[in-house]
Amino acid sequence: MPRCRTCGSEFWPAGPVCPRDFTADLDWVTDPGTGVVNSWVQIHKPYFAGDEVPYVVIQVQLDTGPRLTTSWTGPQLPRIGEPVEVSFRQIADGIALTEFGPPPPDQS
Numbered sequence: 001m002p003r004c005r006t007c008g009s010e011f012w013p014a015g016p017v018c019p020r021d022f023t024a025d026l027d028w029v030t031d032p033g034t035g036v037v038n039s040w041v042q043i044h045k046p047y048f049a050g051d052e053v054p055y056v057v058i059q060v061q062l063d064t065g066p067r068l069t070t071s072w073t074g075p076q077l078p079r080i081g082e083p084v085e086v087s088f089r090q091i092a093d094g095i096a097l098t099e100f101g102p103p104p105p106d107q108s
């Protein structure tokens, strides 16, 4: 995730400057990948060959600030405000997509 060295904010989508103060002094940081469901929609129309419908697309409010539109991996429909955690789905050699779903149950 890009993070501004001037104001400290993380933002998405990535761009050449910080959207808050337009500085180009940026770092790349590893986001913890946790947040809550901000919005969601269930898609019933296949837009690409091989799409299995219905599927759910969610908008995640990351704990670090940015909102991210992504795929849902939960076993049931999401709830607004539900905690989520990132996982990665490999789609090709060297290419993975982010997905979000409920965090795994506490192992303690």
Ligand SMILES: [Zn+2]
Pocket: 004, 005, 006, 007, 008, 009, 018, 019, 020, 021, 022, 023
């Ligand atoms: Zn900034």
